[in-house]
Amino acid sequence: MHAITRSGWIEVISGSMFSGKTEELLRRLRRSEIAGQSVAVYKPAVDDRYGETTIGSHTGRQWEATVVDNEGDGPLDILDDDPAEVVAIDEANFFSEALIEVCNTLADRGSRVIVSGTDQTFRGEPFEPLPRIMATAEYVDKLQAICSVCGEPASRNQRLIEGEPAHTDDPTILVGAEESYEARCRDCHVLLTGDRPEGERPFEGAEADHAND
Numbered sequence: 001m002h003a004i005t006r007s008g009w010i011e012v013i014s015g016s017m018f019s020g021k022t023e024e025l026l027r028r029l030r031r032s033e034i035a036g037q038s039v040a041v042y043k044p045a046v047d048d049r050y051g052e053t054t055i056g057s058h059t060g061r062q063w064e065a066t067v068v069d070n071e072g073d074g075p076l077d078i079l080d081d082d083p084a085e086v087v088a089i090d091e092a093n094f095f096s097e098a099l100i101e102v103c104n105t106l107a108d109r110g111s112r113v114i115v116s117g118t119d120q121t122f123r124g125e126p127f128e129p130l131p132r133i134m135a136t137a138e139y140v141d142k143l144q145a146i147c148s149v150c151g152e153p154a155s156r157n158q159r160l161i162e163g164e165p166a167h168t169d170d171p172t173i174l175v176g177a178e179e180s181y182e183a184r185c186r187d188c189h190v191l192l193t194g195d196r197p198e199g200e201r202p203f204e205g206a207e208a209d210h211a212n213d
């Protein structure tokens with residue numbers, strides 16, 4: 001909290017998948033702990049890649065987290081009431097827009113709020129609520145990975161279904177990592193558009209009725 005105003009602030013760590021967002025979040029949390037500050041970490045229930053109650057990076061580092069039901073507004077109340085000096089929210093791209101107000105309420109009350117998540121869907125469009133949180137945050141770091149095709153900096157998320165680029169009609173939400181996504185630059189990012197071939201149906205392996213769809 002700021003010494004004079006006693007208000008907190010919002011920090012966003014965003015960018016493409018594999019860009020090091022979770023590693024950076026874990027680095028900031030370790031430093032807060034060394035400073036003796038109280039830390040609370042939240043993650044959405046939909047992302048179970050690293051076990052129920054941990055957040056984890058693609059390199060295997062982990063931190064204990066409270067799992068929050070990311071669908072609807074009600075369960076976010078747990079987060080809203082958190083008195084911790086540092087409140088971190090990982091995978092913010094899975095939350096509804098209710099997260100925007102929660103982050104601002106916590107910051108108004110004096111917490112340092114660290115929000116991490118990817119800011120673009122596999123279509124290269126804004127992945128709410130991240131872009132709106134970025135607009136209201138005090139600090140924003142947008143990280144880039146390495147394009148898996150050309151080796152340039154990568155800002156986009158390439159979704160691959162059985163090795164082929166995803167179609168623009170596919171559902172927004174598909175939890176995954178290397179098996180379904182690659183980091184790519186603007187030039188190497190590919191999205192299938194237009195009519196699907198006769199008889200081919202949209203990919204159905206994703207979560208239905210999500211707030212961001």
Ligand SMILES: Nc1ncnc2c1ncn2[C@@H]1O[C@H](COP(=O)(O)OP(=O)(O)O)[C@@H](O)[C@H]1O
Pocket residue numbers: 016017018019020021022023024056057058059145146147148183
């Ligand atoms: N294309 C890539 N570009 C950069 N790092 C990559 C790539 N693919 C895998 N990695 C690994 O992923 C790590 C970042 O993991 P993580 O912090 O979980 O990323 P994020 O949370 O942004 O998805 C890097 O340090 C690196 O070891």
Ligand SMILES: Cc1cn([C@H]2C[C@H](O)[C@@H](COP(=O)(O)O)O2)c(=O)[nH]c1=O
Pocket residue numbers: 016017018021022047091093117118120121122123157172173174175176177
């Ligand atoms: C682009 C995109 C991503 N997702 C999912 C895939 C992963 O589970 C997370 C991002 O994880 P990371 O920590 O940033 O690597 O989001 C999705 O559901 N839809 C998308 O369009």
Ligand SMILES: [Zn+2]
Pocket residue numbers: 147148149150151152184185186187188189
């Ligand atoms: Zn490229």
